[in-house]
Amino acid sequence: MNVSMNQARVFTSRHHIWMMTAICMGAFLSHFTAGIVNVSLPQFTRIFQTNLAEVQWITTGYLLVITSLLPLMGKLGDRYGYRLIHNLGYVSFTISSIMVAFSTNLTILLILRMVQAIGASMFQATNIALITIHLPKEKRGRALGIVSTAVALGGMTGPIIGGWIAAWFSWQWLFLIHVPVAFAATLLAFRFIPVRGQERKRVPLDKVGALLFIVMISSFIFGISNGSRLGWLSSETLFVFAVTTVALSMLLVWEPRQRVPFLPIKAFRIPAVFYGLLISTISFLLANTVLVLLPFYLFGIAAISPSTAGYILAAYPVSLAFTGPLCGYLSDRYGSRRFMFLGLCGIGSGFAALALYLGPLSIIEIAAILALIGLGMGLIASPNNSFIMKHAPAEHIGSIGGMIALTRNAGMVCGAALGLGIVNGGDNHATGLESFRAAFGINVLICAGALIIFGCGIYFENVRRKNKPKMKEAHKQNTLEGEKTL
Incomplete structure (x- = not known):
C-alpha cells in the first residue's frame, strides 16, 4: 500500500x-x-x-x-x-x-x-x-x-x-x-x-460587453503607441482617445446591468484583486520604460557598442530569473504583501539613482541598477500574481488570469510609449541626458503613487476583513427575524 x-x-x-x-x-x-x-x-x-x-x-x-x-x-x-x-x-x-x-x-x-x-x-x-x-x-x-x-x-x-x-x-x-x-x-x-x-459553467457570453472592451482597449493602446508619432494633441490622437472614452463610458453603464457581465465586476470590488491588478500594470510600465530607454542612452549618449550594451541589459533578466521563483516560493510561506512592498521600494530606488546620477554612472553601476530593478520585479511579479489569484472568486479565476496577462501587456505598451515619447523630445546631448533623467524622475513619482495605492489597498482590505463578521451576523439576524415574521 x-x-x-x-x-x-x-x-x-x-x-x-x-x-x-x-x-x-x-x-x-x-x-x-x-x-x-x-x-x-x-x-x-x-x-x-x-x-x-x-x-x-x-x-x-x-x-x-x-x-x-x-x-x-x-x-x-x-x-x-x-x-x-x-x-x-x-x-x-x-x-x-x-x-x-x-x-x-x-x-x-x-x-x-x-x-x-x-x-x-x-x-x-x-x-x-x-x-x-x-x-x-x-x-x-x-x-x-x-x-x-x-x-x-x-x-x-x-x-x-x-x-x-x-x-x-x-x-x-x-x-x-x-x-x-x-x-x-x-x-x-x-x-x-x-x-x-475544472467545473465548467454554461453561462451566456456578454457579447456587447466584450465588443465594448475590445474597442476601448484597442483604441487606447493605438493612441498611446502612436501619440508621439502623430502628435499628442493632433486631431487623429484626440479622436482615438475620444473613442476610448465613449467605449469606456458605455461599458461602465452596460456591465452592472448584466446578470453575467463580461468583466468580473464583483471581483474588482475585492481590494486585494483591484490593487493587485493596478500594481501589476504599474510595475510592468516601470520595467519596460527602462528597458526601452536605456538602449537609446547607451547607443547614443554613452556611445557603447551593441555587444557591450547587450551584456549590460542582461543584468535585468538575470536578476529577475534568479529572484522570481525564489520570491514566489517564499511568498507561499510568508505571504505576498511584504515582498510586493520591498519590490516597489527596490524599483523606486533604481529609478531614483538613474534620475539623479545617470550621466556620471559607469557601465558597472548601470548594470547594478538594472539588477536592482530586476530584483524589484522579482519581488513583485510572482507574489502579486499569487496574491491576486488567492483572493479571486473560484468562478472568475479564468477571467482574472486573463486580466493579469492584460495588465502585463498594457503596462509594457504604456512604458514603451512613455519612454519613446521622452526620447523623441531630446535634440542634443545635454537636452537628451536631461530628458532621460526627467523620464526616470517621472517613474519615481509613478512608483511613489504605486506605494500609496498599495497602502490604501491594505487599509481597505483590513476594513473589509473586520466588517465581514459583522455583515454575516447582520445577515443571520435578518434571516431569523424574517423566519419569526413568517
Missing part, C-alpha cells in the same frame, strides 16, 4: 513538472516572438518596399491583438475549459508561425501575424488559471514565479536573437526559429495538462 502511494506521489510530481514546462514554454514564446522582429523592422521596409509606419504594425498589431483578446479568452476558458483554450492556442500559434514565414507581401504577413497573436492570447489568458487549478496552494507562488521568469527571459532574448538573425540569416527565420519549441510545447500540453479538474 505504501509503495503504491509513493509511486502515485512520484508520478504526480513528474506530471506537474512537465505541465509547468509546457506552460512556461508558451509564456516564453509569446514574449520572445513579440520582440524578435523589432531590430529587423528597417529590413522589412526594404523587403516590402514600404515605410516604417506600416511595418511597425508587425510589432504593435501583435501586442494590440493579444491585449484586446485576453479577457475574452479567459472568459471562454471559464466556459469551455482552460485546457481546451490553452492548447488550441498552441496549435494556432504554431501553424501561423510556419505560415507567416511564407508571406508574399506585407498585408498577408500582418494578417497571419494577427492569427499568431490570437493563439498567443489564448494560452496567455489561461496559463495562470491552469496553475491555480492543478497545483496545491503551497506551490503556486513558486510556479507563478517561474512563469514570470519565462516571460522576462522571452522578452529579453527576443531582440538579441533577432539581431543575430538579421545579421546572418533571411527574415523568414524570425518566424521559423521558435517553431520546434512551439511544436514540443504543444505535444507536452496535450499530454500533461490534466483533462479534469
Whole structure:
C-alpha cells in the first residue's frame, strides 16, 4: 500500500513538472516572438518596399491583438475549459508561425501575424488559471514565479536573437526559429495538462460587453503607441482617445446591468484583486520604460557598442530569473504583501539613482541598477500574481488570469510609449541626458503613487476583513427575524 502511494506521489510530481514546462514554454514564446522582429523592422521596409509606419504594425498589431483578446479568452476558458483554450492556442500559434514565414507581401504577413497573436492570447489568458487549478496552494507562488521568469527571459532574448538573425540569416527565420519549441510545447500540453479538474459553467457570453472592451482597449493602446508619432494633441490622437472614452463610458453603464457581465465586476470590488491588478500594470510600465530607454542612452549618449550594451541589459533578466521563483516560493510561506512592498521600494530606488546620477554612472553601476530593478520585479511579479489569484472568486479565476496577462501587456505598451515619447523630445546631448533623467524622475513619482495605492489597498482590505463578521451576523439576524415574521 505504501509503495503504491509513493509511486502515485512520484508520478504526480513528474506530471506537474512537465505541465509547468509546457506552460512556461508558451509564456516564453509569446514574449520572445513579440520582440524578435523589432531590430529587423528597417529590413522589412526594404523587403516590402514600404515605410516604417506600416511595418511597425508587425510589432504593435501583435501586442494590440493579444491585449484586446485576453479577457475574452479567459472568459471562454471559464466556459469551455482552460485546457481546451490553452492548447488550441498552441496549435494556432504554431501553424501561423510556419505560415507567416511564407508571406508574399506585407498585408498577408500582418494578417497571419494577427492569427499568431490570437493563439498567443489564448494560452496567455489561461496559463495562470491552469496553475491555480492543478497545483496545491503551497506551490503556486513558486510556479507563478517561474512563469514570470519565462516571460522576462522571452522578452529579453527576443531582440538579441533577432539581431543575430538579421545579421546572418533571411527574415523568414524570425518566424521559423521558435517553431520546434512551439511544436514540443504543444505535444507536452496535450499530454500533461490534466483533462479534469475544472467545473465548467454554461453561462451566456456578454457579447456587447466584450465588443465594448475590445474597442476601448484597442483604441487606447493605438493612441498611446502612436501619440508621439502623430502628435499628442493632433486631431487623429484626440479622436482615438475620444473613442476610448465613449467605449469606456458605455461599458461602465452596460456591465452592472448584466446578470453575467463580461468583466468580473464583483471581483474588482475585492481590494486585494483591484490593487493587485493596478500594481501589476504599474510595475510592468516601470520595467519596460527602462528597458526601452536605456538602449537609446547607451547607443547614443554613452556611445557603447551593441555587444557591450547587450551584456549590460542582461543584468535585468538575470536578476529577475534568479529572484522570481525564489520570491514566489517564499511568498507561499510568508505571504505576498511584504515582498510586493520591498519590490516597489527596490524599483523606486533604481529609478531614483538613474534620475539623479545617470550621466556620471559607469557601465558597472548601470548594470547594478538594472539588477536592482530586476530584483524589484522579482519581488513583485510572482507574489502579486499569487496574491491576486488567492483572493479571486473560484468562478472568475479564468477571467482574472486573463486580466493579469492584460495588465502585463498594457503596462509594457504604456512604458514603451512613455519612454519613446521622452526620447523623441531630446535634440542634443545635454537636452537628451536631461530628458532621460526627467523620464526616470517621472517613474519615481509613478512608483511613489504605486506605494500609496498599495497602502490604501491594505487599509481597505483590513476594513473589509473586520466588517465581514459583522455583515454575516447582520445577515443571520435578518434571516431569523424574517423566519419569526413568517
